[in-house]
Amino acid sequence: MVANRLRSTARWLLSAAALMALGGGVVLAQSKPVTITFAEAMSSGTQKPTLDELVQAFEKANPNIHVQLLVQPNYGTLYTKTLAMVAAGTPPTMAQAYEGWAQRYADSKAIVPLGSYIYGPHGLSTSELSSLWPPLIADMKLTDGKFWMMPFNKSDFVVFYNASWLAKNNLSVPTTWTQFAKVAEQVTSTANKTWGLSIDPGSKTGPANGTYMFVAMLHAFGGHVMQGDKVAWDSDAGVKALTLLANLVAQGAVKIGTNYPGQTALGAERSPFDVSTIAGYPYEVAAVGGKFDLKVAPMPAGPAGPGNVLQGTNLVMFAKATTAQRDAAWALMKFLIQPAQTALWAEKTGYLPVTRDALPLMSDYLKTHPYQQIAAQSLANAQPTPSLPHSEEMFGYLSVAMQQVFLNHADPKTALTQAAQQAQALVGAP
Amino acid sequence: MPKAGRKVMNAVTAYLYISPAMLIFGVFILLPTLFVVYISVYRWNFLNASTSAYVGLANYRHLLTSSAFWSSLWVTLYFVVLTVPSGVLLSLGIAALLMANFPGRGLTRLGVFAPYATPLVATTIIWIWMFNPQFGLLNNILHAVGLPTPGWLQSPHWAMPSVSVYTLWHSIGFDVIIFMAGLATVPRDLVEAASIEGANAWQRFWRVVWPLISPTTLFVVVISTIEALKAFTQFFTMTAGGPLGATTTTSYLLYEYAFVFYRTGEAAALTVVYFLITAAIALLQFRLSRGRVFYG
Numbered sequence: 001m002v003a004n005r006l007r008s009t010a011r012w013l014l015s016a017a018a019l020m021a022l023g024g025g026v027v028l029a030q031s032k033p034v035t036i037t038f039a040e041a042m043s044s045g046t047q048k049p050t051l052d053e054l055v056q057a058f059e060k061a062n063p064n065i066h067v068q069l070l071v072q073p074n075y076g077t078l079y080t081k082t083l084a085m086v087a088a089g090t091p092p093t094m095a096q097a098y099e100g101w102a103q104r105y106a107d108s109k110a111i112v113p114l115g116s117y118i119y120g121p122h123g124l125s126t127s128e129l130s131s132l133w134p135p136l137i138a139d140m141k142l143t144d145g146k147f148w149m150m151p152f153n154k155s156d157f158v159v160f161y162n163a164s165w166l167a168k169n170n171l172s173v174p175t176t177w178t179q180f181a182k183v184a185e186q187v188t189s190t191a192n193k194t195w196g197l198s199i200d201p202g203s204k205t206g207p208a209n210g211t212y213m214f215v216a217m218l219h220a221f222g223g224h225v226m227q228g229d230k231v232a233w234d235s236d237a238g239v240k241a242l243t244l245l246a247n248l249v250a251q252g253a254v255k256i257g258t259n260y261p262g263q264t265a266l267g268a269e270r271s272p273f274d275v276s277t278i279a280g281y282p283y284e285v286a287a288v289g290g291k292f293d294l295k296v297a298p299m300p301a302g303p304a305g306p307g308n309v310l311q312g313t314n315l316v317m318f319a320k321a322t323t324a325q326r327d328a329a330w331a332l333m334k335f336l337i338q339p340a341q342t343a344l345w346a347e348k349t350g351y352l353p354v355t356r357d358a359l360p361l362m363s364d365y366l367k368t369h370p371y372q373q374i375a376a377q378s379l380a381n382a383q384p385t386p387s388l389p390h391s392e393e394m395f396g397y398l399s400v401a402m403q404q405v406f407l408n409h410a411d412p413k414t415a416l417t418q419a420a421q422q423a424q425a426l427v428g429a430p
Numbered sequence: 431m432p433k434a435g436r437k438v439m440n441a442v443t444a445y446l447y448i449s450p451a452m453l454i455f456g457v458f459i460l461l462p463t464l465f466v467v468y469i470s471v472y473r474w475n476f477l478n479a480s481t482s483a484y485v486g487l488a489n490y491r492h493l494l495t496s497s498a499f500w501s502s503l504w505v506t507l508y509f510v511v512l513t514v515p516s517g518v519l520l521s522l523g524i525a526a527l528l529m530a531n532f533p534g535r536g537l538t539r540l541g542v543f544a545p546y547a548t549p550l551v552a553t554t555i556i557w558i559w560m561f562n563p564q565f566g567l568l569n570n571i572l573h574a575v576g577l578p579t580p581g582w583l584q585s586p587h588w589a590m591p592s593v594s595v596y597t598l599w600h601s602i603g604f605d606v607i608i609f610m611a612g613l614a615t616v617p618r619d620l621v622e623a624a625s626i627e628g629a630n631a632w633q634r635f636w637r638v639v640w641p642l643i644s645p646t647t648l649f650v651v652v653i654s655t656i657e658a659l660k661a662f663t664q665f666f667t668m669t670a671g672g673p674l675g676a677t678t679t680t681s682y683l684l685y686e687y688a689f690v691f692y693r694t695g696e697a698a699a700l701t702v703v704y705f706l707i708t709a710a711i712a713l714l715q716f717r718l719s720r721g722r723v724f725y726g
Contacts, residue, residue: 083477198564256581265564407584408586
């Protein structure tokens with residue numbers, strides 16, 4: 001295993017060195033030193049040292065570019081501080097941003113579109129662009145159809161499960177939502193205080209994983225969040241998906257909680273499943289603490305096939321930056337999506353490689369970390385979150401609809417329709 | 431120097447003395463307040479003020495016709511009703527008990543006051559775990575004795591009482607200290623005189639002690655009401671305004687508008703309206719207390 005790890009490390013180091021030698025990611029020869037600021041929230045676990053390492057490699061390959069990382073403790077703080085910086089007229093050169101944030105920045109003319117960089121003289125080659133996972137390419141665009149973002153720390157949903165529990169009870173890993181519901185019912189016992197899954201839909205102000213898990217189910221059942229300009233989660237597919245969940249809640253097979261309840265219940269051996277993003281793998285491992293065999297499976301499929309939701313942020317470039325700063329920021333954005341860099345990022349942080357070309361570089365790593373392969377391949381089925389300035393608030397309404405169904409036993413169709421109407425009022429709102 | 435000139439000089443000197451305080455008050459209190467009133471009549475884009483548009487009283491109209499606003503007022507009122515009367519009565523009772531001499535009185539006083547000195551965020555996290563329906567201490571105890579186990583913070587019915595219990599636990603120490611200070615000022619000879627006249631314990635309290643501590647009681651009621659009206663942290667950390675808006679107080683709604691949904695103009699309008707409501711309630715409390723509060 002150590003030999004494999006060494007071979008893998010040597011492989012990406014060689015690739016990185018080759019890229020640097022060829023100028024991979026270095027898009028221009030900066031004649032004068034330039035400093036760029038990068039507001040980001042990669043502060044926990046291995047994220048910070050890995051980003052530091054990548055930035056150092058970039059600076060080494062681009063001696064005239066200095067990158068100042070403005071590290072924030074979490075996404076909420078990152079957004080608040082970035083907004084404050086924009087409002088004060090001193091935005092960073094580039095920053096991590098969710099799709100909705102980027103739309104808000106774009107509407108306020110605070111960021112610039114990236115099309116001229118992507119297709120410019122120092123842009124992405126056709127093979128580089130086509131190597132990006134297709135949903136990520138769609139995710140780089142805002143509602144005007146233009147490229148405004150570059151992918152960075154991306155993830156998607158998987159099922160974490162207690163393999164020891166399932167094996168002991170002769171239960172199979174569910175591959176469809178119907179099977180999932182059946183297993184969840186089978187493991188539910190009031191006497192043993194066990195149940196299938198815990199989810200947190202979040203709140204109106206902060207839709208959480210449970211809401212996005214439902215969106216993944218919606219896709220698997222053949223539904224969509226938006227169809228054109230219309231909020232469409234109240235389709236038959238949405239009603240069927242929510243009804244399935246509501247029945248499980250009513251039977252006690254799915255419980256509602258807060259603060260990553262699925263992780264807690266899985267770790268405490270009360271539930272065999274947790275549905276979360278692959279970026280949460282280290283936290284699941286910590287919760288389990290080696291008590292049992294933790295494994296990862298793809299999200300169950302629905303009548304329309306597999307369904308998943310793209311998670312994580314992209315990178316945006318701010319309009320106030322000078323031309324030299326923008327060129328340097330683009331160089332860094334391009335550098336970070338190169339196969340060697342994104343492979344290193346994925347291996348060390350648990351996020352997914354944003355290009356398919358990174359997978360061969362990770363072959364040894366994937367043998368020992370098969371969950372990454374499962375999650376990476378699931379990206380093909382992942383749909384991006386709609387890039388609307390009020391998307392957080394819209395999903396907040398969906399979160400409330402789920403709570404109305406689970407806690408107040410509201411009719412799924414009525415609750416979803418009401419939430420869709422409330423969300424629709426925000427589409428196109430300033 | 432002529433008398434008029436001296437008068438002007440005195441006035442100038444006086445204003446110079448208070449100018450640092452006036453400057454701080456103006457820059458950090460008055461101007462931001464006026465600015466809030468100003469932006470409340472705009473659809474304000476704080477990221478690019480040049481794209482803001484004047485909308486007159488539209489933000490106020492939208493606010494006063496929105497169910498979210500009226501619901502938040504009811505939720506706030508519910509929180510005030512749950513925490514203020516019970517908080518005042520409990521703290522007065524505890525203060526009266528802590529005025530008596532008993533072994534370990536100092537430690538007990540410390541125990542009562544200690545929660546007030548603890549950080550809200552840290553202690554709410556502990557209480558969130560205590561209220562956890564599946565793993566929490568409370569439901570484990572209830573389950574052990576065969577009682578039903580509510581969802582506490584995850585239940586629309588129990589969420590507000592749960593937050594109120596936490597709030598009382600955290601804030602009661604302050605009110606107890608204030609009441610103890612008030613009780614300490616009650617002349618002993620008056621109570622003793624009443625006792626000699628044959629007044630029982632309740633009569634001594636109701637006829638002698640209570641009127642004498644009425645200014646303290648008014649202070650505690652006003653401060654507790656204002657604190658309840660602007661309570662935010664416990665709602666932010668414990669329930670995020672949920673479930674189903676059951677704990678979306680007006681303070682929390684203001685946070686939603688301003689810092690989650692970034693509807694700055696509407697948030698400013700809500701601030702102005704809520705300021706007027708809070709001021710009116712405080713004024714009403716003072717008016718109602720006239721003739722019932724004795725300042726000696």
